Amino acid sequence: MNERKVDCECHRPRDLALGEFYGDVVRTHASPQFVLSEIHHPRGRVLPTHAHQAGYFSLLVEGHYAETYDGRRHEYDPLTVWWHRPGVIHDDTVGHSGGRFFNVELTREGTDVLAEAGPARRDFHEQGTKVVWLACRLLRELRHWRPCSTLIAENLALEMAGCALHHPERPEPQPAWLDRVVQKLHDEPNRRHYTAALAREAGVHPVYLASVFRRIHRQTIGEYLRILRIRRATNLLRHADMPLAQVAVMLGFADQAHFTRIFSDVVGMTPSVFRRLWHPRQTAEP
Structure with missing residues (x-):
């Protein structure tokens, strides 16, 4: 700044x-x-x-x-x-x-x-x-x-x-091998990930990875990845004037309809409505 x-x-x-x-x-x-x-x-x-x-x-x-x-x-x-x-x-x-x-x-x-x-x-x-x-x-x-x-x-x-309410429980420390898994998800949010492959890279059993991930992050790996993709989508929608279908493909969604459904579930409004919140004069997309 x-x-x-x-x-x-x-x-x-x-x-x-x-x-x-x-x-x-x-x-x-x-x-x-x-x-x-x-x-x-x-x-x-x-x-x-x-x-x-x-x-x-x-x-x-x-x-x-x-x-x-x-x-x-x-x-x-x-x-x-x-x-x-x-x-x-x-x-x-x-x-x-x-x-x-x-x-x-x-x-x-x-x-x-x-x-x-x-x-x-x-x-x-x-x-x-x-x-x-x-x-x-x-x-x-x-x-x-x-x-x-x-x-x-x-x-x-x-x-x-x-x-804003205080949650008294202490967050569980994240093991180093889980740090590597999380970093990979952040580095490649648009890629199709599989629990078995992530577990091999972390050096743990897939069942153990799924269990520890959910206990620490309070959601599954897929849910965590979905939020990462939506965060990337919000930045694209604020800055890039590209069709929603292109945004969907860039972020690894099956198609625009899939992207719109997941985005609406997480954010509470469609991608088109969200984009107009930051660009009020922009015309609506189908």
Whole structure:
């Protein structure tokens, strides 16, 4: 990120109230438990040190963004979602070309609902996970608000809040041989993989590989690979203007219909709808 092209604003730290942001609020909707806001920064800038009075999720829609909190700097690309508890002090930089964000803030009532469900996780950020797809669906709902949208948005936001709940169990350490399997899946997501072949390369029995993989990653190898392909697809749909059939072939799907079905199952909308979320003026594909 080129930080030399941003403007610096020097103010003392302050608490931003619910619905208050640096940047232009393009559209917003408030409910008893959540406030949804799409925010646009037309140019790069270093934001004043601040905190938010409400806990919130934020989805980076366009541009680049960096923030520092708890002594660590984090840099985000589009399709990243982060969660902050109320009162976390942070320093932010919006990349030189500006940026667009979608925020889901918890009201006092929403905070109480989350507290009743269990303790909240510490601050985190994720890519290619359930919380990202939920945020995309919520953003689409906000942009195309209809009479039924209130209930739809409430349910999506509650699902997002569930992603902020603390899970007390410790993740099991991943053995080195499983690291090699996972890396191979990441390196070749479009290839047709077989458990037996992966097991041979890892030096373990296929049954043992399948069992350990599911225990650690909480999904099968095929499900994990499917998510990798969908993550690649979202990047292609945001950047590349290519037919969906070509995207399907590139990522190892049987055909466009297969790709559309799997994409819809994971993301919650078709590839065409997802593409228009990032390119609203683009015409619909069949």
